[in-house]
Amino acid sequence: MRIWAIANQKGGVGKTTTTLALGRGLAALGQRVLLVDLDPHASLTRSFGVPLDPPPSGVLELFATPPQEIAALARPSDIPGLDYLCAQAALATLERRSASQPGLGLALQQALARHGERHDHILLDCAPTLGLLMINALAAADRLIVPTQAEPLALHGLDGMVRTGEMVERSRQRPLPISILPTLFDRRTRAGNETLKQMQDRYGTRVWEDAIPVDTRISNPATLTAPVQDDGYPGRGLAAYRHALDWLRAEDAAQLEKAA
Template sequence: MQIWAIANQKGGVGKTTTSLCLARGLAQSGQRLLLVDLDPHASLTRAFAVPSTPPPAGSHDLFTGGGASLASLARGTDIKGLDLIAAQPALATLERRGATQPGLGLALGRALHAVQSLYDHVLLDCPPTLGLLMVNALAAADRLVVPTQTDPLALHGLADMLRTAAMVERSRRRPLPQHVLPTLYDRRTKSGVHSLEQLHAQYEGRVWPEAVPMDTRLRDACALTAVASPGGRGADAYARALRWLLKQVEPAQRKAA
């Protein structure tokens, strides 16, 4: 089972869209897949049209006293092979508790360990804040995928994110390979083109050689139900990004075999 955290401390860079598009692609190729929504705003959960009242069972329950089993929280979706763990608004209260409850930073990793045989891939859609939920995701992940908007401010956000990842990597004493996906790219703007060049210059080797273009069909993708595949330039770009990501994983898997 491969666990990928889709994370960036900066908001609105395409984390949820990336999670959804990569998940669709993996499910289409026959993988057994679990998507975990770790964002109290629950955009991903909404994309799957999970009713919000009463609050669904979901990722917050992994952190509560009883420690609900992850397998019992996963719900099937209309996409074959794809299960979802919904987000609950109560996730927003976790940060305060994390400071007083030792071991809470590893709760997600422990829960995922128990379902290793059920899934080929797990994708963790992270909130845009550095806190307990992000730390849980980074501690549990085998790979970090960082969607990054192609504008100058987003480059600062990326640097912050990679610094955080390096910190977690040191404390967990296990490598956390990082992959940067340029998103929301507008090749008609100078700042877009310049930012993409800078990304490649600064993070050579870690950046997907292409970029997901601005595409209105993707803008609607999270508003539509997740089964409605948007198609078009953006979705095609994500299909290529997924192939690239899987290629990055191959050498490590060969080594481990």
């Protein structure tokens, strides 16, 4: 089982879109994939057409005493091999509980460990808040993927997220490799191209050499949650995500080889 956290302390940078696009890419490769919505705003959950009122069962139940099991909470999507775990608005109240209930930071990691090999790949779609849910994701992850909008203001969010990832890596004493994915790239703008270059200068090989372009076809969640057709990846955006997935899998393979 491989676990990727998709996180950035900035909102609107393409985290949820990346989670969906990589998830369907992995499912198309025949992997059993579970997407976990860790954002109380529940965009990923909504993308699958799940009504939020009354709240669906999902991530909150992993934090109950006793916790429920992922296998009982995961729902199948219309895409073969792709399951998801819903977020609820009440996830936002977990932060308060964590003060009186130490150990909540590892609840997700423990639930995934109990879940074992029922899924090959887990993608954690994080909220843009550095709180208990993000800590849970980073504690559980084998890799941190940071989607970063190719525009100047997004660089601060990237720096903050990389620092957070490195801090978690030091405290858990297990490697947490970071992969930076430039998103929402408009190659016609100077700001976009300059930001891309700055990212590459600052973070070198941790940055994907290409970028996910702005593509209106993927801004419609229905495109991302509909079954994969024969042509696989309609449009430039999803085609770019397929290449990003190849890179991420190669990075994972290299890391596993190094560790062996």
